[in-house]
Every structure is written in C-alpha cells, then in structure tokens.
Amino acid sequence: MKLLLTSGGVSNASIHAALCGLLGKPVAEASALCIPTAEYGHPWCTPASAWRFVAGHSPAPMCDLGWRSLGLLELTALPSIGAERWVPWVQEADALLVDxxxxxxxxxxxxxxxxxxxxxxxxxxxxxxxxxxxMVMAPRIGPAFVGWPSPGASDETLGLVDFSIFPHLNHPDMPHNTLAHAEQWAAALPGPCYAIDDQTAIQVVDGVPEVISEGHWQQLKG
Structure with missing residues (x-):
C-alpha cells in the first residue's frame, strides 16, 4: 500500500501532484472510497461534519477532487455484511480517502x-x-491524542509506518497545537515523530517517508 498522510487533506498543488504520482494517473481517471468512521469517535465531530466530508464540503479537500467514481465505506457496517461483499469493493478502488x-x-x-x-x-x-x-498508521499516537475510551485507554494504533504524526501544527483554531506542545508530545513516544501543518503531507512508498510541503513541518525525533 502507498500512503499519503496529510494534516489538512490535498490542500495544495504539491500534495495534489504527489497524489497523482502515487495513483499513476490523474484523479479524474481514478476511483476512490471515502471512510468517515473516525468522525463518530471524536467529541468535536457531528453527523453534519461527517456529511460534509462525504459530500466534498470539508475544509480538507479529499472527496471534492474530481474522482472518476466515489463511494462510501463505513467500517462499522462491514462486520455485519461479510467479507465476500466488501473486500472486492476495496480491492477495486484506486484510493481510500480516510477522514x-x-x-x-x-x-x-x-x-x-x-x-x-x-x-x-x-x-x-x-x-x-x-x-x-x-495518525492511525503510526505505532502510537501519544497519550495527548487519546480521546475515545478504548479498552485500557491505549494509544497504540496500526503501526504500518514507524513514525508518529502531530497534525494541524500552528492551526489558528487549535491553540495547543504549537511546536512546544508537539515537542512535549514527541518526548513521550519512542520512535521518530513529525509535526506537520495543513499544507504538509508525508508520502510513504516501500516504507520510505518523504515530506511534501508548501507550509511548515518539523521532524522532532528521527
């Protein structure tokens, strides 16, 4: 799997070019499935914000990029319908857009x-x-980002990359997302850490990360 890990979506020309490079074709020739599931676990999110993502009205450009086809994949529904139905949907998609x-x-x-x-x-x-x-691709997200009361309040996530991400660096609506707070966050984690703003993404191909940015970012541990 190829990864384009953003803080604020496909928010500028550099990130868009990286996406097309990973797809191997223009967005207009690619199919995607959007996954809004994470919205339902966060206290700031609502049914309206989930709809905005799916409908392409989110502040983070994702579903509104002009995909050839776009479908909705709700993870909480998958266990009840059987893998024989949903696995082919995923295998046929060029991209998974994960809110x-x-x-x-x-x-x-x-x-x-x-x-x-x-x-x-x-x-x-x-x-x-x-x-x-x-963030979910990291081994851990750090205690500061644990909101949903998971069993044991663990901050462990998928671990498909070997680094952790602090998103929305210096976002005007998130006063605690400063570089100083990011440094404190990184100090509690064992592996490499990146703080990225909404004009930055980290591309990962064959396990190798590459920062794509028209904004500000900082590798805090490496």
Whole structure:
C-alpha cells in the first residue's frame, strides 16, 4: 500500500501532484472510497461534519477532487455484511480517502472490520489520510491524542509506518497545537515523530517517508 498522510487533506498543488504520482494517473481517471468512521469517535465531530466530508464540503479537500467514481465505506457496517461483499469493493478502488476524527476509534474499527488485516495486500492502492486518518498508521499516537475510551485507554494504533504524526501544527483554531506542545508530545513516544501543518503531507512508498510541503513541518525525533 502507498500512503499519503496529510494534516489538512490535498490542500495544495504539491500534495495534489504527489497524489497523482502515487495513483499513476490523474484523479479524474481514478476511483476512490471515502471512510468517515473516525468522525463518530471524536467529541468535536457531528453527523453534519461527517456529511460534509462525504459530500466534498470539508475544509480538507479529499472527496471534492474530481474522482472518476466515489463511494462510501463505513467500517462499522462491514462486520455485519461479510467479507465476500466488501473486500472486492476495496480491492477495486484506486484510493481510500480516510477522514479525521479520533485515531484510536478509527484504529479499533479498522481491526474489527477486518480492513486492517487486508491493507498490506493492497500493493497498488493509495491510502489518503487526513489528521486521524493519517495518525492511525503510526505505532502510537501519544497519550495527548487519546480521546475515545478504548479498552485500557491505549494509544497504540496500526503501526504500518514507524513514525508518529502531530497534525494541524500552528492551526489558528487549535491553540495547543504549537511546536512546544508537539515537542512535549514527541518526548513521550519512542520512535521518530513529525509535526506537520495543513499544507504538509508525508508520502510513504516501500516504507520510505518523504515530506511534501508548501507550509511548515518539523521532524522532532528521527
């Protein structure tokens, strides 16, 4: 699987070009499934914000990029319909567009649904995450980002990359998302850490990360 881990979606030309490069074709020729599940685990999110993501009205450009086809994949529904139905949907998609919200909740439902187990086999699929949809790929998200009361209040996530992400660096609506707070967050984690703003993404191909940015970012531990 190829990863495009963003803080604020496909928010500028550099990130858009990286997405097309990972897809191997223009967005207009690609199919995608959008995954809003993380929204339901975060206290700031509502049914209205989930709808905005799916409808392409989110502040983070994802579903409104002009995809050839776009479908909705709700992880909480998958265990009740059987893998024989939903696995082909995922395998046929060029990209998975994964919304933000609560990363622990998202990680839980990725495992419960069976999608987490499937992801390593999707060699040509592009995972496009925004905020929690990016953070969930890390081994851990850090105690500061644990909101949903998961069993044991664990901050462990999927571990499909070896680094952790602090999103929305210096966001005007998030006064605690400063570099100083990011440094404190990173100090509690054992591996590499990146703080990225909403004009930055981390592309990962064959396990190798590359920062794509028209904004500000900082590698806090490496």
């Amino acid at each position: 933000g919200g609560d990363a622990a909740y998202l990680g839980h439902w990725l495992r419960q649904s069976g999608l987490a187990e499937l992801l390593p086999s999707l060699a040509s699929t592009v995972w496009v995450g925004v905020s929690a949809g990016s």
